[in-house]
Amino acid sequence: MMTKIALIIGSLSQNSLNRSIANHLVNQEPEGVSVEEVIIGDLPLYTQDLDQQTIDVYERVRKQLSEADAVLFVSPEHNRSVPAAVKNLIDIASRPFGKSVWNGKKTAIVTASPGSYGGINSGLHLRQILQSLGAETLNAPELFLSRANTALNDHGEVNDERTVSFLNKFASTFYAWVAKS
Numbered sequence: 001m002m003t004k005i006a007l008i009i010g011s012l013s014q015n016s017l018n019r020s021i022a023n024h025l026v027n028q029e030p031e032g033v034s035v036e037e038v039i040i041g042d043l044p045l046y047t048q049d050l051d052q053q054t055i056d057v058y059e060r061v062r063k064q065l066s067e068a069d070a071v072l073f074v075s076p077e078h079n080r081s082v083p084a085a086v087k088n089l090i091d092i093a094s095r096p097f098g099k100s101v102w103n104g105k106k107t108a109i110v111t112a113s114p115g116s117y118g119g120i121n122s123g124l125h126l127r128q129i130l131q132s133l134g135a136e137t138l139n140a141p142e143l144f145l146s147r148a149n150t151a152l153n154d155h156g157e158v159n160d161e162r163t164v165s166f167l168n169k170f171a172s173t174f175y176a177w178v179a180k181s
Contacts, residue, residue: 005034010075017076017114017152018075021112021167025170025171025174029175062092062101071107076122086126100133105135120144148163
């Protein structure tokens with residue numbers, strides 16, 4: 001049986017360092033695991049007024065998330081918190097009332113930033129939001145990568161030995177945790 005991971009990249013930029021970090025983590029996926037990105041840049045802002053309507057892009061992401069065994073967030077920090085596009089996705093997937101996909105869903109959080117705090121505020125806010133919705137969040141190892149841009153080569157690949165080791169340890173722990181029932 002294939003284990004399905006939904007990947008949410010919090011940066012909408014195609015050249016983001018978080019996308020590079022996510023690519024590295026996806027490349028560590030073991031046999032029997034498939035990772036599929038949940039596209040979030042095309043989602044209209046959530047409003048309760050739309051709960052009685054069928055919005056195709058909302059249904060697409062709700063289906064992807066509900067069918068996934070776990071969700072991996074790889075995200076930057078925007079103004080000391082969660083990027084708006086990530087929060088919008090979380091809100092969409094938690095509604096309409098009583099139909100949240102988050103309850104009991106395994107989740108893990110990675111943040112990366114060129115700054116010295118590594119996106120820790122975003123990561124902690126994201127953890128708080130997900131826990132309030134009943135998601136199960138991987139507690140350790142935590143992964144808040146500071147100065148993450150220095151770990152990438154000119155092709156956007158992670159090539160810093162220490163960062164590679166840390167990312168591989170996280171990936172190994174995450175994939176093993178998801179495989180547990």
